[in-house]
Amino acid sequence: MTILQLPNTKPEAIAKLLNIKEIYYEKAILDYDRGQQILAQHSDARLIEVPSHWNIPELHGNSESAEDWNRIKRTVLVLGVKKSLQCRPNCRSSDFVSPSHANGCAMACVYCYTARRKGYANPITTFVNIERVIAYLTRHAAKQGMKLEPNQVDPKDWVYEIGENSDCSVDAAICDNVKDLITTFRTLPNAKATFATKRVNRDLLAYDPQGKTRIRYSLMPHKMAQVVDVRTSSIAERIGAVNDFVEAGYEVHLNFAPVIYSEDWLANYTELFEQIDDTLSEKAKAQLQCEVIFLTHNEELHEVNLVWNPQAEEILWQPKLQEDKLSQTGGNNVRYARGFKGKLVKPFCDLLQEKLPYCNIRYAF
Numbered sequence: 001m002t003i004l005q006l007p008n009t010k011p012e013a014i015a016k017l018l019n020i021k022e023i024y025y026e027k028a029i030l031d032y033d034r035g036q037q038i039l040a041q042h043s044d045a046r047l048i049e050v051p052s053h054w055n056i057p058e059l060h061g062n063s064e065s066a067e068d069w070n071r072i073k074r075t076v077l078v079l080g081v082k083k084s085l086q087c088r089p090n091c092r093s094s095d096f097v098s099p100s101h102a103n104g105c106a107m108a109c110v111y112c113y114t115a116r117r118k119g120y121a122n123p124i125t126t127f128v129n130i131e132r133v134i135a136y137l138t139r140h141a142a143k144q145g146m147k148l149e150p151n152q153v154d155p156k157d158w159v160y161e162i163g164e165n166s167d168c169s170v171d172a173a174i175c176d177n178v179k180d181l182i183t184t185f186r187t188l189p190n191a192k193a194t195f196a197t198k199r200v201n202r203d204l205l206a207y208d209p210q211g212k213t214r215i216r217y218s219l220m221p222h223k224m225a226q227v228v229d230v231r232t233s234s235i236a237e238r239i240g241a242v243n244d245f246v247e248a249g250y251e252v253h254l255n256f257a258p259v260i261y262s263e264d265w266l267a268n269y270t271e272l273f274e275q276i277d278d279t280l281s282e283k284a285k286a287q288l289q290c291e292v293i294f295l296t297h298n299e300e301l302h303e304v305n306l307v308w309n310p311q312a313e314e315i316l317w318q319p320k321l322q323e324d325k326l327s328q329t330g331g332n333n334v335r336y337a338r339g340f341k342g343k344l345v346k347p348f349c350d351l352l353q354e355k356l357p358y359c360n361i362r363y364a365f
Contacts, residue, residue, distance in 0.1 A: 220259070
């Protein structure tokens, strides 16, 4: 391993959520301006060269890291070069899933599926070759031509998910990758970007998306979020940001995900829906849509969570109510049992339509 030291210009934008002490980096990132920019912002960090951003044994393969779950998210950053570029077809929140500009997250939601892929630690990995990602997306969108038939994703544009493996509102505090993507989609005549977020980053208000980026604020009842949404913006702050982001030129939808069953779940959602209705402007309500996703959990993540947040697992891991689901990557996931889940989806959607009749449900499962 090679350890470098560079001069310091530490940004204040990440101070509350991140305090980077160690940066693991692939040597190739030194050939990119974005890599040099990020390193220069963290001169006081210990810089550690590694062969691969994806396989760092002291992070990803170290079971003892689970006890330091939040510390690692706060103090460790990984820098790499994105090598494989492809757009995966999708049919729910987007038409396509963009190549990742980052993965991992500084927040620590206990149900997060991205944490399942790296083992015992899941800090942010930022890819510094953003120009290559943008060039690929531009070519891909051009090949699609105009969207001739509307679908539930969007009536006019091809929609690209740019935050499948990370939270773009947090990534934007690391570097300008997210800003560059939003700026790019502003120029594409047939496409728009989308991402879900649990963080309010008001720096994004200045990005001038011109209606070509859709933010989906993830929401759940405050009582539940206090236990399972760790290191995120509060539910009230997320709801309170919707009007401002609509005024700034974003399309803003809501992402009710994950919906987690508890004895008082419908009463809690009644309160949440009423808070949304009381807060949103008429302009925000006129463009509002949502998606509804019930909890899917994972056996390996369950074991990790038991080390650092066992209280949450009492809520998430309910074998009597859940059934196995084999994921596309071969993981052993669990979801609410089919018959039981059917009894949850309908009353949830009925309540939502009663309290927020202007909010179209794009899909619910």
